[in-house]
Amino acid sequence: MQVNVTVNGVEHAADIEPRLLLVHFIRDELQMRGTHWGCDTSNCGACTVWVDDEPVKSCTMLAVQAHGKSIATVEGLAKGGVLDPVQQGFMECHGLQCGYCTPGMMMCARALLDRNPHPSEEEIREGISGNICRCTGYKNIVAAIQWAAENPAATVSEVTA
Amino acid sequence: MQTPAPVDYAKATSVADALAKLAEHGEEARVVAGGHSLLPMMKLRLARPDALIDINDIPELAGVRIEGDEIVVGAMTRHRDVLDSAVLAEHYPIFREAERVIADPLVRNRGTIGGSMCQADPASDLSAVGSALKGTAVVVGPGGSRTVALRGFHQGPYETVVGPGEILTELRYPIRPGAGSAYEKVERRAGDWGVATSGVYVVVSGGVVTDCGIGLAAVGADHYCSPEGEAALIGKEPTEENLAAAAAATAASCSPNADQRGPADYKSHLAHELTLRALRRAARASQGA
Numbered sequence: 484m485q486v487n488v489t490v491n492g493v494e495h496a497a498d499i500e501p502r503l504l505l506v507h508f509i510r511d512e513l514q515m516r517g518t519h520w521g522c523d524t525s526n527c528g529a530c531t532v533w534v535d536d537e538p539v540k541s542c543t544m545l546a547v548q549a550h551g552k553s554i555a556t557v558e559g560l561a562k563g564g565v566l567d568p569v570q571q572g573f574m575e576c577h578g579l580q581c582g583y584c585t586p587g588m589m590m591c592a593r594a595l596l597d598r599n600p601h602p603s604e605e606e607i608r609e610g611i612s613g614n615i616c617r618c619t620g621y622k623n624i625v626a627a628i629q630w631a632a633e634n635p636a637a638t639v640s641e642v643t644a
Numbered sequence: 645m646q647t648p649a650p651v652d653y654a655k656a657t658s659v660a661d662a663l664a665k666l667a668e669h670g671e672e673a674r675v676v677a678g679g680h681s682l683l684p685m686m687k688l689r690l691a692r693p694d695a696l697i698d699i700n701d702i703p704e705l706a707g708v709r710i711e712g713d714e715i716v717v718g719a720m721t722r723h724r725d726v727l728d729s730a731v732l733a734e735h736y737p738i739f740r741e742a743e744r745v746i747a748d749p750l751v752r753n754r755g756t757i758g759g760s761m762c763q764a765d766p767a768s769d770l771s772a773v774g775s776a777l778k779g780t781a782v783v784v785g786p787g788g789s790r791t792v793a794l795r796g797f798h799q800g801p802y803e804t805v806v807g808p809g810e811i812l813t814e815l816r817y818p819i820r821p822g823a824g825s826a827y828e829k830v831e832r833r834a835g836d837w838g839v840a841t842s843g844v845y846v847v848v849s850g851g852v853v854t855d856c857g858i859g860l861a862a863v864g865a866d867h868y869c870s871p872e873g874e875a876a877l878i879g880k881e882p883t884e885e886n887l888a889a890a891a892a893a894t895a896a897s898c899s900p901n902a903d904q905r906g907p908a909d910y911k912s913h914l915a916h917e918l919t920l921r922a923l924r925r926a927a928r929a930s931q932g933a
């Protein structure tokens with residue numbers, strides 16, 4: 484089945500099986516491995532991407548359902564070679580350890596701050612409650628998002644491999 | 645890696661188009677709404693439809709509006725829009741209180757009220773809310789449309805009156821001036837299904853309870869409600885003693901099963917305690933306090 488999607492502003496077309504999950508389409512067809520794939524049971528949020536500006540769990544959506552829609556992944560967070568403040572916040576505050584949950588956490592955090600630029604700690608915790616972290620205990624993730632809220636312009640350049 | 649079995653897929657553009665596509669694909673075709681119950685079940689082969697008819701892009705199926713003395717909620721209205729609805733918050737805070745504790749913000753961005761009703765999970769929060777409020781469902785099929793009381797909508801766990809080839813299009817809830825409402829849930833961790841839940845509305849007029857509805861999920865309440873608890877309260881003053889008696893009658897009418905979320909006696913205890921807490925708050929709200 485033919486799908487046309489825009490990912491981080493770039494148009495892609497592919498012929499895929501309807502059963503292909505969006506997370507596998509992004510990782511395997513488009514070879515964009517920033518989006519992680521974790522629990523497979525709609526619980527962990529590692530696979531979070533935006534579909535038409537709403538963060539969703541991409542393991543729980545078919546790629547064909549994204550036809551004609553616009554997708555944003557963690558690879559698109561940095562703009563013009565400068566990190567998103569959320570990314571810099573995770574650096575400044577030691578917001579990750581193994582990094583497995585991080586792309587999903589950052590996509591959720593960015594969406595949260597776009598809707599609510601000055602969230603309380605409770606609102607942050609609620610905002611990332613669909614994202615599970617097995618390493619950090621969340622404290623530094625919350626701090627990283629608070630850092631981003633307080634520093635709406637990041638200054639660190641993106642390093643690309 | 646979990647992946648659904650091969651399946652056909654078609655996107656419907658209107659209710660009529662969805663009905664035509666369901667008919668075309670036959671008995672083993674299923675509607676996909678938010679997909680947050682259906683896709684996980686397909687990955688586990690607990691569901692194996694031949695075809696998915698996608699109703700996500702049917703604008704007429706989404707949204708909350710008032711029609712006469714009813715609030716109408718389209719089946720494709722997502723949890724997040726139920727949570728954010730000013731109309732629902734004004735008339736029935738029970739919706740916002742329930743939605744705040746349904747799953748997590750990501751699931752709420754996709755999951756829908758219609759999917760919650762049709763999935764008919766015994767722990768479905770919105771099924772408890774719908775039964776508490778004595779709402780109705782509009783079901784459309786090849787033979788036309790019918791309206792079904794939500795207290796008769798579910799035929800058992802994971803079973804509803806919606807037949808193959810039919811679609812739930814909207815939920816309707818009567819507006820009750822002066823009603824207070826509240827929802828209570830105990831969950832093991834943030835975002836989980838309830839161990840037990842109770843949601844109620846209460847109308848207090850002239851110092852007595854003139855009307856009330858009690859809905860429960862995850863505690864084996866028939867049709868997610870307790871007419872026994874309601875009967876124990878109607879016509880009585882909303883005193884602590886009377887509310888507690890109604891909560892006790894409610895708990896007695898439930899038959900919870902022990903499972904990984906807890907033993908049956910604990911769930912019975914919760915059915916009592918959560919109903920009492922919800923009744924207290926709803927009665928107070930109805931009296932303007």
Ligand SMILES: Cc1cc2nc3c(=O)[nH]c(=O)nc-3n(C[C@H](O)[C@H](O)[C@H](O)COP(=O)(O)OP(=O)(O)OC[C@H]3O[C@@H](n4cnc5c(N)ncnc54)[C@H](O)[C@@H]3O)c2cc1C
Nearest residue numbers: 677678679680681682747755756759760762768769812837
């Ligand atoms: C991690 C997680 C946690 C959750 N926690 C909770 C919770 O705490 N409380 C709770 O109540 N729910 C919870 N849910 C379930 C969530 O609310 C689901 O979104 C909901 O049960 C199903 O809605 P859906 O739109 O995703 O339906 P889908 O998965 O698309 O569909 C479910 C079923 O209903 C049918 N269907 C859907 N819409 C229609 C329609 N309009 N007409 C006819 N048939 C239809 C489908 O064919 C399918 O059989 C959770 C889900 C997840 C993944």
Ligand code: FES
Nearest residue numbers: 521522527528542
């Ligand atoms: S991989 Fe999607 S929620 Fe865990």
Ligand code: FES
Nearest residue numbers: 580581616617618
């Ligand atoms: S940093 Fe390892 S899971 Fe979050």
